[in-house]
Amino acid sequence: MNSTRLxxxxxxxxxxxxxxxxxxHHSFTAEFDRNKVVNIExxxxxxxxxxxxxxxxxxxxxxxxxxxxxxxxGNTPNGLLRxxxxxxxxxxxxxxxxxxxxxKSGDFKANGSSMTFKDGRKLFLGSSSGDEDPTxxxxx
Amino acid sequence: xxxxYLAYLAVLAALPLAAQTPAPATAKPKPAPAKYTPPKTPWxxxxxxxxxxxxxxxxxxxxxxxxxxxxxxxxxxxxxxxxSKKRVASGTWIEYYPASEQASLVVDPKDGRLPxxxxxxxxxxxxVRGGLGPPTLSSVDDRADSWTDFDLWGRCITKxxxxxxxxxxxYNKGNRIVQSPGIVVIxxxxxHESRVVPLDGRPHPGKGVxxxxxxxxxxxxxxxxxxxxxxFVKDIAMNGINFAxxxxxxxxxxxxxxxxxxxxxYDATIEDPGTWTRPWTMHVTYPxxxxxxxxxxxxxxxxxxxxxxxxxxxxxxxxxAEGKK
Numbered sequence: 001m002n003s004t005r006l007x008x009x010x011x012x013x014x015x016x017x018x019x020x021x022x023x024x025h026h027s028f029t030a031e032f033d034r035n036k037v038v039n040i041e042x043x044x045x046x047x048x049x050x051x052x053x054x055x056x057x058x059x060x061x062x063x064x065x066x067x068x069x070x071x072x073x074g075n076t077p078n079g080l081l082r083x084x085x086x087x088x089x090x091x092x093x094x095x096x097x098x099x100x101x102x103x104k105s106g107d108f109k110a111n112g113s114s115m116t117f118k119d120g121r122k123l124f125l126g127s128s129s130g131d132e133d134p135t136x137x138x139x140x
Numbered sequence: 141x142x143x144x145y146l147a148y149l150a151v152l153a154a155l156p157l158a159a160q161t162p163a164p165a166t167a168k169p170k171p172a173p174a175k176y177t178p179p180k181t182p183w184x185x186x187x188x189x190x191x192x193x194x195x196x197x198x199x200x201x202x203x204x205x206x207x208x209x210x211x212x213x214x215x216x217x218x219x220x221x222x223x224s225k226k227r228v229a230s231g232t233w234i235e236y237y238p239a240s241e242q243a244s245l246v247v248d249p250k251d252g253r254l255p256x257x258x259x260x261x262x263x264x265x266x267x268v269r270g271g272l273g274p275p276t277l278s279s280v281d282d283r284a285d286s287w288t289d290f291d292l293w294g295r296c297i298t299k300x301x302x303x304x305x306x307x308x309x310x311y312n313k314g315n316r317i318v319q320s321p322g323i324v325v326i327x328x329x330x331x332h333e334s335r336v337v338p339l340d341g342r343p344h345p346g347k348g349v350x351x352x353x354x355x356x357x358x359x360x361x362x363x364x365x366x367x368x369x370x371x372f373v374k375d376i377a378m379n380g381i382n383f384a385x386x387x388x389x390x391x392x393x394x395x396x397x398x399x400x401x402x403x404x405x406y407d408a409t410i411e412d413p414g415t416w417t418r419p420w421t422m423h424v425t426y427p428x429x430x431x432x433x434x435x436x437x438x439x440x441x442x443x444x445x446x447x448x449x450x451x452x453x454x455x456x457x458x459x460x461a462e463g464k465k
Contacts, residue, residue, distance in 0.1 A: 026277070026280075026294055026445040026446075026449065027277060027278045027279075027280050027281050027294075027449070029278075029281055030278075030280040030281050030284055030449045030452065030453070031445050031448050031449045031452060048442065050441070050442030051296075051436075051437050051438055051439040051441075051442060051443075052296060052437070052439040052442075052443060052445070053442075053444070053445065055442075055444065073444075073445075075311075076311060076312060076437070077435065078311065078312050078329070078435040078437060079235065079311045079312070081433075081435065082235065103448055103452060104448075104449075104451075104452030104453075104455060104456060105448055105451035105452040105454075105455050106455050107448070107451070109448065
């Protein structure tokens, strides 16, 4: 990834963003960088309804006219369905704004926490950024 | 399409952890439940069939300060419930489960805490991964060199037994029981497990046959289904319970009983003399929920997170190496 381009989109926070360890099915902190918050505006390419986490592909236009497809990690498909998120919730071509945390790998991937449509409606995405497994913690 | 990339500094407040309050007041005594006789299947077995999701919020262990008090006060239940609602409302992807007055899943020992590990088990576990210990959900924060640094759940393989039966653990807590003459099938939504338990008295297979979920054999004791499971794979951890590596002698005895039309009592006694200094028992009462849908959770094929974590660790190594130059 071109780090110069990246720096135009993402600010690196120097603050400690959370004190508690964050666990979901995976370690959030091992996969994503809490200090790199990304706000993405683009159009839906497709949604992968796959376990353990759904992935939303969003095409984002670059200043030079090219496009970059970001992959946004969402909740588990079962969890999304139970929250009212259906296959029709995100049709290809829909314009969205997504807030998330960028992957440590440097790939165009992020953990999504919220999604807003152009008309202001919000759609729950879920995020592992604050998760903590109390039973696992107790059992350690 | 809007073509802007916006950058922000974000400050997130650390989630407050639920305060574990000491026990100020005694819980109300409960009236003894009336004797309930469950319905029978057409072939005459007690009918346990249905969806019994673990939709209840009970921690595995209780705070040591509670001693042997096994139930919470109304105020403590309200506090536990409020903490859970707050976490769900914060936008994270856990599901909400109402708090129970039951102080802990562990009911034996009486203090609601796991018994001590044997000194040998302690040594065995500390030696794993060059002293880092067995993989846990968060162990990849310390080291992500290979897939062996991920626990079995992180690898989408299993939560094991009794990890798959734990209530209130994040999401996908569906359990379903299906019966046919001579067979009971116990399904767990997380992680896509179906245990087929024969009831005909056949013995366990030989010691050479080992499985992540073990080999279960069932029998009826009155209206209670008793399932004894052995033949576990050696050196697996019990997800959600303990990340210690367990021995080949692990034996789990479960008891399922329908104690009301909409309640299933579940107990599991765990024995592994090479790991714990004594057996221990957990208990939970599952609610019947015919509306609960068990969705597929085939998790391994698209477990992108595993590759992303390994790739992220390599990227950080490169960054560190460049910094040293």
